[in-house]
Amino acid sequence: MSNIIEATDEFVLNLFKDKLPSTFVYHNYTHTKRVYKSINEIIEDSQFNVKDATILRLAALLHDTGYIEKREGHEEESVRIATEFLESQDVEKDIIEGVQNCIMATKFKGTPKGKLEQIIRDADSSHFGKDYFQEASDFLRQELKSQGIRNYSPREWRDENIKVLIEKHQFYSDYALKNWQPVKEENLAKLMKERKKDSKKLKKEQIKAQMKAKYKDASPERGIQTFYRVALRNHIKLSDIADTKANILLSVNAIIISLILANLFSKFDTNSYLVWPTTVFVLSSAVTMILAVIATRPNVTRGEFTKEDVANKSVNLTFFGNFHKMKLEDYQWAINELLKDRDYVYSSLTKDLYFLGKVLDRKYRILRLTYTIFVIGTIISIIAFGISFGVADISVEEVSKIVDPEA
Template identity: 30%
Template sequence: MKDGIETQKTSPTLEAAIAYVTRLLKEELTDEYKFHSYAHTFEVADLCEKMGAYYHLPDEDFENLLISAWFHDTGYTCCYNGHETTGAEIAEKFLASRGFDPKRIEIVKDLIMSTKIDAKPANLLQEILRDADIQHVGRKNFFVKGQLLREEWQSILGHTFNDLEWELTQYKFLTTSQFLTKYTKEKFKSRKKKNIEKQEAILYKLYDAKSKLPDTGKTGRGTETMYRVSYRNHINLSAIADRKANMMMSINTLILSAIIAIAGSGFAMVGGQRVEYYRFGIPIAVLLLTSLGSVIFAILSAKPNVTHNLASAIRLKERKSSILYFGNFTQMPLQDYLTDMETLRRDNKLLYDNMSTDLYYLGLVLKKKFKLLQASYTVFMAGLILAVVMLILILIYSKYISESPIL
């Protein structure tokens, strides 16, 4: 027995590791570490031991798992960000000093690194440690633990949240954190569901309180009509631009095809006299190039333009993004999207800000479309005028040469 943990498969190295980590965390961690404290490490190690017994792990795997559980947060004694790497180094130094197997040291280090938020556990041991590290999402003390973490972030990192921002952060963590092992899925499923329901109730209460404040951003039918008409106008203008672009593509494609066919067959038939026809090649080349330029601009105008501006709760509030545009929300996890849509539904001002942002970006797309379309028409018109003028000059010059007396 060590600190309340029944070490069913204890060893001198494990006993020494528990004593070392216990002393390190209690002496080096300040009172600011309200969540990542010795108590958290104790809880993680305790659950790892229970799960190790449940899965009948071999002695060596069991020892590796428990050593990793005790060392996984020791990096907080040196730094906050990147503490997993530091914790792995602390464990390596301790185990090496005791002549621990180098291969097993690497396993312990990999186990500690698997607790990173973006890591993907590669085996059962890593899944057990990862589940033990987030076990509070399936326990009654989730909300108490959350408040401790909030205070820790504020004290150490300077991160401040209002109540709504924090509860949204908690809700996201609850709904995105998934248990990986059969043991934790069965043990914590019911409580996790209750925690999510309670978190949703807290959010609804905050939203309702916010809706009762002055200047809630509520609007009347006139504003709704304005947005409806604006969206319809943007859609109609976009359709007009696409029709004009398609028309330019059709016309210029026909001109290009005709020029290529006529020019090719014409030069083929004249044989030895084809030099006389080269004078007409200049206006043909001009018309060919300008038609090509015109159709390129038309294609660019009609080409689908999907912008990507990742939406988030913060960007929504700062009006830097709109969740209403598919190019933004399709990059979000489903649960984040549903949460933010719920936020919009309950906050009229934020909803209309999002609609205004969406209209703004639609306007930018329309501006680009019509600018390219204008360039297509300009190039096409200039090519026609230039080709006709050059053809007239060539005909006048040819007539003048043919009527001149032979000297």
Template identity: 35%
Template sequence: MPAPADAPPYILPMSLVIDSKVLLAAVEAHVEQFIQEEIDAAFVFHNFQHTCAVAEAATELADHYEVSEDDRLAIILAAWFHDTGYSGGWEDHEERSVINATNWLRAQGVDDEELIANVSGGIRATKMPQQPQNFLEEIVADADLSHLGDLSYWDRCGRVRQEFTLTRDMIMSDQEWIDFELAFMLNHEYHTEAARDMFGDRKSKHVKQLYKRKKALFPDQTPTNLEELEDSKKKKKKLKKLKKLIEKSEKKGDPDFKPGRGVETMYRATYRTHVNLSSIADNKANIMLSVNAIVLSVVVANLATKLDSNPHLVIPTIILVAVCLGSLFYAIQATRPKVTEGKSSMEDIKARRSNLLFFGNFYNMPIDDFHYGMMEMIRDEDFLYSSMTRDLYYLGVVLAKKYAFLRICYNIFLFGIIVAVVAFLVAIVYHNSTNPMLNQ
């Protein structure tokens, strides 16, 4: 917990600093291997990706409150181990997670009973319904459900539904699932102020979108969860609070805004124009490649072999060859493909900075990361249209470079050919005027 203002500064023994670094460096690799080997793949939500997200959120919350080093260590360890108990199924998995964490810590030589007790308490705090007993447990509990207010919510929500079907035989219709998810979201409250600030606004946005999906699916039905809310004053208060959050999000802009057909037509026409212009540029470059290749082959085959007997043609020939090579160079530059890194980071995807519409940005990515990014783009129209806009921009940048190289190529060929022809004429005239044999 944060130290009181009048408390002496917290000083951590050097041995514990080293142990903390060692434990935190080792726990991720251990948990990843454990989940891959011991937990059934049917748990598509409670997987290593979820565990990483919880550990990241727990670290962020702990750092926000500047908790002591040993409390921070307990929070992060609890986050890493909180779902390892799924190796024995979903029922009572928290207790198995406590056993896994305790056994691993003791195997690492940790004999700090307070640390083990704090890790165990943090793991138990994730049990539904959450009932954390102290501030450390509140942080772990909030981190466990941070996805409710995260950009990954829709992907994780779909995985929960799939996992319920695979592991609990809970097959729900769309209406049943939306009612279930709405009830869970409305009954949940973040325990810490930092979690409310970090995840609360986006969580209310997700609730609003769930309501809209329910209304779109069943426009003539009164939402069943609203009827349940009217049965008690407590639930009425939650509904009132939800309404205020929705109004607050509406002031920031409608998240479900859908651009009209005119905007989609604009994007379609602009993409088509860019593709056509790129094709035209490539055709122009191919023409210059063919013409200059023909000229060079003629020069090499016919003219170069006769320069010994016609030394006055050496300079014009050099000029002609230089013109063709310069023109070829810029024609090749206009068509030469550029090799990109082919990988977008998860940070860029979550920050909506990545453009996954161009293969050069994803061909080296793991399929799971690419799938996650595409699903986020499909669900978030702002992300989708932002990616399309960036794609158009970079297509325009590439086209500008193509046409700049082509302009240089054509200028070299046009003015170079003129200079070469003039050079040949001058050389021939000068040779004829200075050769006495020809003047007789």
């Protein structure tokens, strides 16, 4: 009988090597040899006749050959392949029938009927009671994933293994109950311990997230900081806009005055009617420039504070004008005192925001007046030039020569 065992082993090895898809990282020749080894453990520990031992060994080698054709219903396919091969090897009919029954017993449905079916069932699931259980289990998870059956997360796969070990699996033979059941219980205990530890960690993270969300909702700190940040940024942008507008007015009116001085003042001796409109134009431009300068003119501050000011919370330490003359040590001390008091921090920011608003109010009021004078002065000047040219009764060509002698 040893010859048929060796022939069967070689047949299964070549069959898997040639036809088994590479996605079968668990149900392969390695798994087959593990089941075969487990069968031999039971046979060596028990008393079996040669025929029963042969049936068990052949069933162990052939029980997963059906995977070369399909996954679902592979047991029936394994029976077909085993029958064809064993018949080709002139194996006795009762041995073939015994192998067929043992292969179908690996289907894990219901309770195995006979002793041989119980043993092959135990051997097929012997990895539950082995030290390599975790390794074999991981290979099975990867196989299910690579074949698109289901992608279990590590946590889901652990829970599935616990469910199988507790609810769906049991050993039947005396050898398995004596030697593999204790290791199975150890493997189950490890999984339960991991789940408990993971559950505590998950619960801790959930509580932490809930507390964080609750604190975030309950505390106005974030909203307060956002308010000050947005308000101060808007004030600074508006201040930049005001300075830009003032610079535009300064540049435009400087150009206007330069052109007037270069082209009109030299014509007053012969064209006296230009005096008054030119004077209005120059005065409006000069006043516009003066107001633009006033709008952007910085205020001078004393740049000092006392310890009493800090104690009374009357000094705004966020504005450079209040500390630029102080020594570094004094300023550092004042900042430390400020940071100790949350209310003082917000009070300083509020003061800074308020006085920035006051500065902006002054700038924009002066700028409004500046633009008004510039527009009114320009209109009056144009009207005055029109009246002066009408009184002098000169042609358009002469006006062009006065403004631009090279025309």
